[in-house]
Amino acid sequence: MKYSLSIGKIVGIQVQIHWTFLILIAWIIFSNLSAGNTAEQTFWAVLFVLAIFVCVTLHEFGHALAARRYGIETQDITLLPIGGLARLTSMPEKPVEELVVALAGPAVNIVISLLIYPFLDIEQAVAATINLRAVDGESFLFSLMAVNLWLAVFNMIPAFPMDGGRVLRALLCFRMERATATRIAAGVGQFLAIGFVILGFFGGNPFLIFIGFFIFLGAQGEAELAQAKSALQGYRVADVVMRDFSALQTHAPIHAAVELLLNGQSRNFLVLENDLPVGTLSRDEIVRALSQHGAAVPVEHVMNTDVQYLPAEMPLEEAWQRMQQHRVEFAPVMQGQRLVGVVDVENIAEFMMVQNALKLPASQPNFSFKTT
Numbered sequence: 001m002k003y004s005l006s007i008g009k010i011v012g013i014q015v016q017i018h019w020t021f022l023i024l025i026a027w028i029i030f031s032n033l034s035a036g037n038t039a040e041q042t043f044w045a046v047l048f049v050l051a052i053f054v055c056v057t058l059h060e061f062g063h064a065l066a067a068r069r070y071g072i073e074t075q076d077i078t079l080l081p082i083g084g085l086a087r088l089t090s091m092p093e094k095p096v097e098e099l100v101v102a103l104a105g106p107a108v109n110i111v112i113s114l115l116i117y118p119f120l121d122i123e124q125a126v127a128a129t130i131n132l133r134a135v136d137g138e139s140f141l142f143s144l145m146a147v148n149l150w151l152a153v154f155n156m157i158p159a160f161p162m163d164g165g166r167v168l169r170a171l172l173c174f175r176m177e178r179a180t181a182t183r184i185a186a187g188v189g190q191f192l193a194i195g196f197v198i199l200g201f202f203g204g205n206p207f208l209i210f211i212g213f214f215i216f217l218g219a220q221g222e223a224e225l226a227q228a229k230s231a232l233q234g235y236r237v238a239d240v241v242m243r244d245f246s247a248l249q250t251h252a253p254i255h256a257a258v259e260l261l262l263n264g265q266s267r268n269f270l271v272l273e274n275d276l277p278v279g280t281l282s283r284d285e286i287v288r289a290l291s292q293h294g295a296a297v298p299v300e301h302v303m304n305t306d307v308q309y310l311p312a313e314m315p316l317e318e319a320w321q322r323m324q325q326h327r328v329e330f331a332p333v334m335q336g337q338r339l340v341g342v343v344d345v346e347n348i349a350e351f352m353m354v355q356n357a358l359k360l361p362a363s364q365p366n367f368s369f370k371t372t
């Protein structure tokens with residue numbers, strides 16, 4: 001994620017902090033000190049927030065490690081002021097697996113609560129009123145346990161794309177098609193999101209308003225993605241291949257690419273060596289190469305070498321997912337060892353729009369995994 005500070009890899013997963021998170025810490029220090037609180041009170045307030053975010057991180061690791069059991073890797077885990085975000089490379093196809101991955105996060109918070117419990121002084125805990133705005137050494141553990149229980153409960157609200165919404169979709173998937181289940185779960189999520197916004201507005205809680213918007217947009221995105229993917233169902237790469245495309249040889253100078261760009265409609269080009277694709281060049285890459293290296297640089301020095309070779313018989317859904325994962329807009333299509341054409345994401349997007357307009361029967365969509 002952009003504007004994030006990496007804090008290293010844990011069990012092979014990149015963990016990073018978004019810069020807005022640092023603002024949250026600075027705000028806590030500032031608001032404590034300006035309210036006349038002592039340095040000690042401020043220290044506990046900061047420590048408490050950091051402890052909460054350690055728990056949020058562990059929650060995300062719950063999802064990530066559960067997904068790993070099903071062979072799904074996590075690109076990274078990012079900490080934002082509103083929670084954590086684990087980016088999984090895909091979602092499990094089977095409802096049971098999705099259920100396990102979704103439940104694994106809240107389960108971590110329950111486990112943390114149970115681990116804290118033996119260390120509590122129960123009499124003191126019962127007598128104490130939880131005030132999360134004034135946590136000190138004595139109330140620290142009790143408050144942390146309360147927050148973990150709250151995290152588990154809050155995330156289980158069936159508001160897609162929160163964990164509870166994923167649980168709802170997985171359960172619905174046992175009874176119906178995935179696209180229908182996603183549509184229902186997204187609808188429930190948006191309904192609850194509007195409730196959050198209204199509650200936040202009248203209760204004067206900006207956090208709830210923010211979460212409401214986050215859920216609303218997230219649910220909308222998931223529903224659109226589900227619809228998009230269902231449009232690709234049953235098609236193969238061969239169905240969208242463009243046999244008419246422009247290519248360059250590896251030793252050609254970049255100004256040859258500029259001429260192709262200016263003379264035709266194409267914005268992406270294949271780079272060939274012995275009639276086989278070894279790289280790609282987009283308009284942006286050409287412009288960048290031109291300004292950095294001049295017009296004479298050979299294309300092989302500046303081309304993108306992350307080439308995704310798509311077999312013509314590959315399911316279109318899988319090809320699209322692969323292109324998203326590798327963030328490539330353009331890929332050569334192969335029939336065995338032979339180059340037969342290209343596909344680009346714009347071309348697939350148009351195909352999806354046409355399919356959606358024709359309203360073909362929908363089934364089996366899914367894509368990325370976000371969670372708070």
Ligand SMILES: [Zn+2]
Nearest residue numbers: 105163371372
């Ligand atoms: Zn979660």
